[in-house]
Structure formats: C-alpha cells, structure tokens
Amino acid sequence: MTSLREKLPSLLYATSALFMAVMIIIYPQAVLQASQKGLEVWASIVFPSLLPFFIMAELLIAFGVVHFIGVLFEPIMRPLFNVPGVGGFVWTMGMASGYPSGAKYTARLRQEKQISQIEAERLVSFTNASNPLFIIGAVGIGFLHDAKLGILLALTHYLSNFFVGICMRFFKRGQATSKARYNFSITKAFEQLHQARIHKQQALGKILGEAVTQSIETLLKIGGFIILFSVITEILSTIQLAEICAQVIAFFLQVIQLPVDLSLPLFTGIFELTIGASAIAQTEVPLFFQAIAISIILAFNGFSVQAQVASILAETDIRFLPYFFARLLHAFFAGCFIIVLYLFFYSKELAKPALSLIDLTQTTTLSLETFGWVITFFALLIYLYILLFKFFHQSRFNHTRY
Incomplete structure (x- = not known):
C-alpha cells in the first residue's frame, strides 16, 4: 500500500490541473487574450528565428560535422568544462539560437551515446542560453529602448554562463565519464566526420x-509551453494571487535594497521571461535596477523555458535537478556581473563595431515582427506536406507488401 507521501505528488498534480481548468472556464476572455499574446510571440519571433538554426543543426549532426568539431574542441572543452569536445558544438549552437537549443542538442548527443549521463548533465547546465537577437533586439531595443544596454546584458549573460560551466565541471567529478580522448588533429577530425556520415546510411x-520535421515538432512543443505559461501568468494576475506572491518577493528586495516596484514584474518573469522583461521595462525604477532584474530572469530562464527543457530531457536519462541548480547559480552570477559591468562600462561609449551590430539586430528584429508569421505559416505548410507524403508513401508500401 502506497504511503501518503507517495500519493502527495499525484494529489498536487490533479489539484493544479483541476484549478487551471476551472479558472479557464471562469475567465475565458483573459485566457483568450493571454493565448493570443503567447501565440503572437511564438509565430512572429520564436518560430522564424529558431527554425533555421534547428534545421541546420540537424543537418550538421547527420553529416558528421559534430564529430569533426568534437575532435577539434576536445583540448578546450575537457580542461574548461570536463565534457567531450562535441560539447563545443552544443555550446556554440546554444548561444547562437537560444533556449531550448542547448537542451535539445545535449539530449540528441546523449541518445546517440556520444556523451555519458554525467557529462550531459554538466553540458546542459551552461549551454542553454538566450540568443543575442532576443537580448539585444527584443530586450535592449524593443523593451528598454537602449541598444547599448542590450549589448551589456548579452555580455553579462554569456560571461556568467561561462562561469556556471566552470563551476559545474566539478559536478560528480569522481564518477565515471566517457573515456574518449583526442589530440588536436585535422586528419582525425575528417576521419570521424566521414565515419559518422557513412554510419548514417x-x-x-x-x-x-527528418531535419525539417524534427525541428518543427520541437518548435510546436515550444509554442505550446509559451502559450500555456502565458495563460498561467494571466490567471494568477487576474485572481490577485500574483500580487500576494509578489509581496514575498518585495520583502527580499527590501533586504538587498532593490526597489519593491520590481516585485510583481519579477514574479511574472519567474514564470515567463519575455512577459516579465517587458513588465520590468515598463516600471518607473531607475535603468540600473531594471538591468539587474532583467539580467536575473534571463539567467533563470523562467518556468516556461525550464518546462521546455524538462520535456526534452525526459526523453533521456538526463536529470533536470542539476540544470535547475545551474539556473540559480547563473542568476546569482548574472546579478553580480551586471552591477560591476554596468558601473564600469555603461557611462562610457561602447566600441564602434558594436554600432553595426545594433543596426543589424534592430533591422532583423523589425523584419521578424513584420514578416515572421509569414515564415511560420509557410513552414507549417511544408511540415504538413512532408507528413502527408510520408503517410501516403507508407500506406502504399504496406498495400504493396500485403
């Protein structure tokens, strides 16, 4: 007979689901508006910005480029992060395309047995970062209307994430990990690439x-989580529960001498970072404190992104808890680094090369906001075409077979 402690999670899950169902029935208008907001963010920005990275990453994995990078990056990734060289591919793609790319590619490497469970848990802890387009374009230019601060937030985000990786290299250091070791060798790297491509067959x-369908399936799942947590945040705000929880946050903000006006936006950002960052930017607190709060929620990822990561890791033996601990560590580092870097750099002009990056990011962001949904629409049509083609091809094969 199961104990009450074992039954408690089941009771908690069932109660939470029932509560959300009742709230959706009671507040349909608020839920509809929240769903539309989440869908708009996903269709116009998230989907078109992540799809090319996802498809290209799948192709790089299929053609053996990941194995090639693994050999070349081994002398770097091992001493720094205690993970195999293929982690360099995940780290690079995670920074370029944004979350949950790091989790997706880490899970893929684990499924292909290229890294051990412990190495995967170390790797996912620091490779699941926000992309520079979102930080500089959406947050810096779109929310804060300050491109320089967007660059500073991006620098803080990646620097603090680097130190998270350095710290997580000691995670379960005594346990066995994969024993593959490579010296830097272009010849060996090409040999690994060739063997991986041949093995794919x-x-x-x-x-x-497969690259298109797998990428779109992942993005559809991401879209579902964005809409879900947008609805959850709106419901909590509608029934005033968010304000109650914000009072607890306000107490801790007073202790560390931050403006209490950030309490409710921070609570929102804990659930969904895009909505939270927008709410923080709309407060009347000084820009310095807004930067601290946004840097923290970018590092924490928000429960929406964490749920996406958990769903991806659930397909493997990679545990979620080390990733969650790393997010707390990342939030701490990000909060500390933004204070130092803001005071040191923000009063001075950033380097001129950053100005071209600002212009490029601003143009890309505006283009996505205008034409992003068009890309999403046509990509979904292609996805449906591929699924129908596979279905009819399989049906014809089965008919011929029997």
Whole structure:
C-alpha cells in the first residue's frame, strides 16, 4: 500500500490541473487574450528565428560535422568544462539560437551515446542560453529602448554562463565519464566526420525531411509551453494571487535594497521571461535596477523555458535537478556581473563595431515582427506536406507488401 507521501505528488498534480481548468472556464476572455499574446510571440519571433538554426543543426549532426568539431574542441572543452569536445558544438549552437537549443542538442548527443549521463548533465547546465537577437533586439531595443544596454546584458549573460560551466565541471567529478580522448588533429577530425556520415546510411532527401520535421515538432512543443505559461501568468494576475506572491518577493528586495516596484514584474518573469522583461521595462525604477532584474530572469530562464527543457530531457536519462541548480547559480552570477559591468562600462561609449551590430539586430528584429508569421505559416505548410507524403508513401508500401 502506497504511503501518503507517495500519493502527495499525484494529489498536487490533479489539484493544479483541476484549478487551471476551472479558472479557464471562469475567465475565458483573459485566457483568450493571454493565448493570443503567447501565440503572437511564438509565430512572429520564436518560430522564424529558431527554425533555421534547428534545421541546420540537424543537418550538421547527420553529416558528421559534430564529430569533426568534437575532435577539434576536445583540448578546450575537457580542461574548461570536463565534457567531450562535441560539447563545443552544443555550446556554440546554444548561444547562437537560444533556449531550448542547448537542451535539445545535449539530449540528441546523449541518445546517440556520444556523451555519458554525467557529462550531459554538466553540458546542459551552461549551454542553454538566450540568443543575442532576443537580448539585444527584443530586450535592449524593443523593451528598454537602449541598444547599448542590450549589448551589456548579452555580455553579462554569456560571461556568467561561462562561469556556471566552470563551476559545474566539478559536478560528480569522481564518477565515471566517457573515456574518449583526442589530440588536436585535422586528419582525425575528417576521419570521424566521414565515419559518422557513412554510419548514417540515409538518402539526402530523407535526411532533409527528418531535419525539417524534427525541428518543427520541437518548435510546436515550444509554442505550446509559451502559450500555456502565458495563460498561467494571466490567471494568477487576474485572481490577485500574483500580487500576494509578489509581496514575498518585495520583502527580499527590501533586504538587498532593490526597489519593491520590481516585485510583481519579477514574479511574472519567474514564470515567463519575455512577459516579465517587458513588465520590468515598463516600471518607473531607475535603468540600473531594471538591468539587474532583467539580467536575473534571463539567467533563470523562467518556468516556461525550464518546462521546455524538462520535456526534452525526459526523453533521456538526463536529470533536470542539476540544470535547475545551474539556473540559480547563473542568476546569482548574472546579478553580480551586471552591477560591476554596468558601473564600469555603461557611462562610457561602447566600441564602434558594436554600432553595426545594433543596426543589424534592430533591422532583423523589425523584419521578424513584420514578416515572421509569414515564415511560420509557410513552414507549417511544408511540415504538413512532408507528413502527408510520408503517410501516403507508407500506406502504399504496406498495400504493396500485403
């Protein structure tokens, strides 16, 4: 007979689901508006900005480029982060495309047995970062209307994440990890690339089709989480529960001498960082404190992104708890670094090369906001076409077979 302690999670899950169902029925208008807001963010920005990275990463994995990078990066990734060289691919793609890319590619490497469970838990802890387009474009230019601060937030985000990786290299250091060791060798790297491509044994058309379908399936799941947590945040705000929880946050803000006006936006950002960052930027507190709060929630990721990561890791034996601990560590580092870097750099002009980056990011962001939904629409049409093609092809094969 199961104990009360074992039954408690089941009771908690069932109660939470029932509560949300009742709230959706009671507040349909608020839920509809929150769903539309989440869908708009996903369709116009998240989907078109992540889809090219996801497809390209799938192709790089299929063609053996990850194995090539693994050999070259081994002398760097091992001493710094205590993970194999293939972690360099995950780290780079995670920074370029944003979360939950780091979790997706880490899980993929684990499924292919290229890294051990402990190495995967170390790797995912520091490779699941926000992309520079979102930090500089959406947050810096869109929310704060200050491109220089967007660059500073991006620098803080990646620097603090680097130190998270340094700290997590000691996670379960005594336990066995993969024993593969490579010296820097271009010849060996190409040999690994060739063997990986040969081992795949798939036609080019099938590889392309799988890259598209797997990428879109992941993005559909991400879209569901964005909409869900947008609805949860709106419901908590509608029933005034968010304000009650914000009072607890306000107490801690007073202790560390931060403006209490940030309490409710911070609570919102704990659930969904995009909505939280927008709310923080709309407060009347000084820009310095806004930067601290946004830097913290960017590092924490928000429960929305964490839920996306948990769903991806659930397909493997990678545990979620080390990742969650790393997010707390990242939030601490990010809060400390933004204070130092803001005081040191912000009063001075940033380097001129950053200005071209500002212009490029601003143009890209505006383009996504205008035409992003068009890219999303046509990509979904292609996805449906591939699924129907596979379905009819499989049906014809089964008919011929029998």
